[in-house]
Amino acid sequence: MNAIEKALSEVTIVPEYSNSKWEMIDDQTAEIEVMETLYALVRCTKPTNILETGTYHGFSSIYMGQALMDNELGGSIDTIEVSKDIASETEARVKRAGLDNIHVWTSSSLEWPLPTNKRYQFASFDSDAFSRGKEFIRFKDLIDVNSIVCFHDSFFDDLTKEVREFEANGLLKVIRVGIGARGVYVCQKT
Numbered sequence: 504m505n506a507i508e509k510a511l512s513e514v515t516i517v518p519e520y521s522n523s524k525w526e527m528i529d530d531q532t533a534e535i536e537v538m539e540t541l542y543a544l545v546r547c548t549k550p551t552n553i554l555e556t557g558t559y560h561g562f563s564s565i566y567m568g569q570a571l572m573d574n575e576l577g578g579s580i581d582t583i584e585v586s587k588d589i590a591s592e593t594e595a596r597v598k599r600a601g602l603d604n605i606h607v608w609t610s611s612s613l614e615w616p617l618p619t620n621k622r623y624q625f626a627s628f629d630s631d632a633f634s635r636g637k638e639f640i641r642f643k644d645l646i647d648v649n650s651i652v653c654f655h656d657s658f659f660d661d662l663t664k665e666v667r668e669f670e671a672n673g674l675l676k677v678i679r680v681g682i683g684a685r686g687v688y689v690c691q692k693t
């Protein structure tokens with residue numbers, strides 16, 4: 504069993520709460536199909552370092568961590584979770600899944616000390632919907648040009664407004680919307 508299979512063996516997959524065409528573990532974790540998309544994007548684009556905000560139970564991190572493993576090129580994920588209790592529970596889940604390439608940081612994404620000697624080639628913003636735009640502004644200079652940048656929950660009007668403003672200001676290019684029941688903006692850093 505790979506890490507994704509191990510992690511999924513501990514939970515029950517049910518129809519997505521808002522649209523039963525999709526599947527979910529729970530309403531906080533990204534839809535199964537969205538996590539499969541993150542997996543595929545990491546496989547296709549071969550990033551070294553991945554940044555994620557909003558770890559929650561770690562399933563999206565595990566999908567991306569398995570993709571890094573399958574790429575066989577090394578690399579790791581910095582995933583930031585504001586809740587200490589959630590982060591420690593998730594660290595244990597990641598360990599049980601057998602991955603050692605996921606670093607779970609307990610902090611607000613807006614306060615986490617910015618690394619001075621690291622750059623990211625992939626980013627996924629999935630914390631509090633109202634913080635994701637601020638996170639992009641905070642982290643954008645650490646993200647390489649042409650990297651994939653995802654914002655989950657594109658159905659939120661405020662997030663849509665922010666992402667479209669970033670696009671209008673030339674900070675990124677939206678390449679795909681509407682993946683999953685809750686939607687994901689898949690963008691490319693410009």
Ligand SMILES: C[S@@+](CC[C@H](N)C(=O)[O-])C[C@H]1O[C@@H](n2cnc3c(N)ncnc32)[C@H](O)[C@@H]1O
Nearest residue numbers: 532533557559562563584585611612629630631
């Ligand atoms: C939607 S869930 C993340 C789901 C996860 N990415 C997945 O699909 O498996 C959002 C998480 O972000 C955390 N969070 C909210 N605001 C945050 C912030 N400013 N910094 C870091 N984590 C935050 C919440 O505690 C929650 O666990």
